[in-house]
Amino acid sequence: MEPISLEPLWLTTKLAFITTVILFIIGMPLAWWLACARFKYKFIVEAAVAMPLVLPPSVLGFYLLLAFSPQFFLGGFLDRHFDLRLVFSFPGLVIGSVIFSLPFMVHPLQAGLASLPPSLAEASYTLGKSRMQTFSRVLLPNIKPSIISAIVLTFAHTVGEFGVVLMIGGNIPGETRVASIAIYDEVEALRYGNANTYAMILFAITFAVLLAVYWLNRRLVKVS
Amino acid sequence: MIDARLEAEQNGIATLFGNSGAGKTTLLRMIAGLIIPDGGSITVEGETWFDSSRNIFLPPQARSVGFVFQDYALFPNMTIRENLEYAADGSGAAWLNRLLELTGLGPMQTRRPSELSGGQKQRVALARALARRPKVLLLDEPLAALDVEMRLKLQDEIMAIMRELPVATVMVSHDLSEVFKMSRRVYILENGASVRHGTPMEVFGQQKLSGQFRFTGVVAAIEPQDIVFIVSVIVGNNIVKVMATADEVKDLRVGNWLVLISKAFNPLLMKVRPPIEGTPFWRNP
Numbered sequence: 436m437e438p439i440s441l442e443p444l445w446l447t448t449k450l451a452f453i454t455t456v457i458l459f460i461i462g463m464p465l466a467w468w469l470a471c472a473r474f475k476y477k478f479i480v481e482a483a484v485a486m487p488l489v490l491p492p493s494v495l496g497f498y499l500l501l502a503f504s505p506q507f508f509l510g511g512f513l514d515r516h517f518d519l520r521l522v523f524s525f526p527g528l529v530i531g532s533v534i535f536s537l538p539f540m541v542h543p544l545q546a547g548l549a550s551l552p553p554s555l556a557e558a559s560y561t562l563g564k565s566r567m568q569t570f571s572r573v574l575l576p577n578i579k580p581s582i583i584s585a586i587v588l589t590f591a592h593t594v595g596e597f598g599v600v601l602m603i604g605g606n607i608p609g610e611t612r613v614a615s616i617a618i619y620d621e622v623e624a625l626r627y628g629n630a631n632t633y634a635m636i637l638f639a640i641t642f643a644v645l646l647a648v649y650w651l652n653r654r655l656v657k658v659s
Numbered sequence: 660m661i662d663a664r665l666e667a668e669q670n671g672i673a674t675l676f677g678n679s680g681a682g683k684t685t686l687l688r689m690i691a692g693l694i695i696p697d698g699g700s701i702t703v704e705g706e707t708w709f710d711s712s713r714n715i716f717l718p719p720q721a722r723s724v725g726f727v728f729q730d731y732a733l734f735p736n737m738t739i740r741e742n743l744e745y746a747a748d749g750s751g752a753a754w755l756n757r758l759l760e761l762t763g764l765g766p767m768q769t770r771r772p773s774e775l776s777g778g779q780k781q782r783v784a785l786a787r788a789l790a791r792r793p794k795v796l797l798l799d800e801p802l803a804a805l806d807v808e809m810r811l812k813l814q815d816e817i818m819a820i821m822r823e824l825p826v827a828t829v830m831v832s833h834d835l836s837e838v839f840k841m842s843r844r845v846y847i848l849e850n851g852a853s854v855r856h857g858t859p860m861e862v863f864g865q866q867k868l869s870g871q872f873r874f875t876g877v878v879a880a881i882e883p884q885d886i887v888f889i890v891s892v893i894v895g896n897n898i899v900k901v902m903a904t905a906d907e908v909k910d911l912r913v914g915n916w917l918v919l920i921s922k923a924f925n926p927l928l929m930k931v932r933p934p935i936e937g938t939p940f941w942r943n944p
């Protein structure tokens with residue numbers, strides 16, 4: 436029996452981590468804008484952000500496949516100018532994950548920011564503080580539970596991704612064969628033992644992460 | 660649209676008075692820069708903060724204001740001292756200590772807002788608003804959320820602090836007694852326009868029919884007693900009992916609004932002892 440490779444688990448962790456970090460950087464300003472702005476067509480942006488919640492993963496995967504494919508505009512552009520092929524590659528997975536997990540980062544942050552009384556930010560402004568200072572010293576520290584939720588949900592959702600990865604990943608060992616794909620693969624090959632190993636480890640890790648986070652959340656709530 | 664000309668001096672409070680929706684808070688927020696007026700101008704000590712004709716708008720950060728919000732808006736993630744430090748960053752500990760001392764908050768400066776009572780929060784909000792030594796202090800119904808006793812106490816405290824740290828102050832209130840007690844000038848706002856202004860006496864003292872009591876209240880109970888009826892009316896925070904004939908009571912029900920008017924009369928004036936610290940005022944002998 437060939438020894439089981441733990442690489443898929445490492446890939447999954449790497450993918451989830453990178454996706455979460457990128458989404459935190461992108462998602463925070465977006466969430467703030469959505470929470471504060473009174474813009475007539477804001478609902479269009481909100482609908483777009485929420486799409487990944489209802490869109491079948493294979494639909495997104497399919498369109499990403501087309502977009503990344505060198506035969507079409509974006510893929511061709513990247514191929515010609517940057518020698519970059521996103522289809523069947525880890526960077527491609529990252530892009531797919533970022534798009535697909537966007538609402539999981541944005542929604543909790545947006546809800547948290549929107550739940551803060553507007554007078555909080557206003558008070559900070561009347562005290563001479565800029566929007567950035569207000570954001571970092573007054574708003575962010577008061578939505579800690581929301582930040583934790585957002586990070587955990589994004590991480591967990593990325594770990595669980597299957598459909599999108601299946602479409603654009605290509606199941607390449609060491610590159611795009613993440614844990615969720617590997618389990619599927621092993622089951623297809625009737626190697627249930629291996630599948631079970633991957634599954635159990637994933638289960639244990641994700642549960643441990645959630646436990647840690649909810650415990651941390653409880654401590655934070657107690658302190659505040 | 661607000662139409663008003665305010666004059667606030669350093670040694671007294673100018674109060675904006677009026678019903679809900681009259682535009683009092685809106686005007687205050689315009690002065691602070693939290694709302695952009697459609698037109699007009701705001702000038703403070705010769706400095707133009709807003710002028711629609713010249714397209715000038717100074718954001719709140721650039722205005723020397725202190726704002727006390729109705730919900731206090733204390734930062735929950737900071738202690739009292741940190742709240743003040745955030746406001747006055749740069750100023751030394753001496754100034755902060757003075758603020759804490761003036762507002763009686765010294766002993767609890769390491770506590771967080773969630774651990775404070777309403778009155779304490781109000782004082783923190785005031786201290787924080789004063790921390791930057793603003794040119795204008797804006798108070799948005801600062802005592803609205805407090806019970807009567809706390810209100811009375813804090814009214815005195817605010818006035819004491821104003822004496823120590825004089826600053827041009829504009830206050831919004833719909834409590835008549837508060838207006839009388841604390842203001843030097845009153846501006847009555849109705850539907851966004853300033854309809855009258857002057858000292859509290861000038862503005863409210865002229866009643867069309869002078870020399871009489873005129874109260875509005877709600878009927879709490881109607882009890883028959885011999886050949887008359889005793890009607891208990893809730894006026895403000897007091898219960899008043901008046902005698903009424905069967906005729907007067909005929910169409911009266913509990914919950915009806917009443918106006919009590921008394922013409923020529925001679926009430927007794929009894930001086931009330933000042934509230935005893937710690938006892939509710941209704942228990943005073």
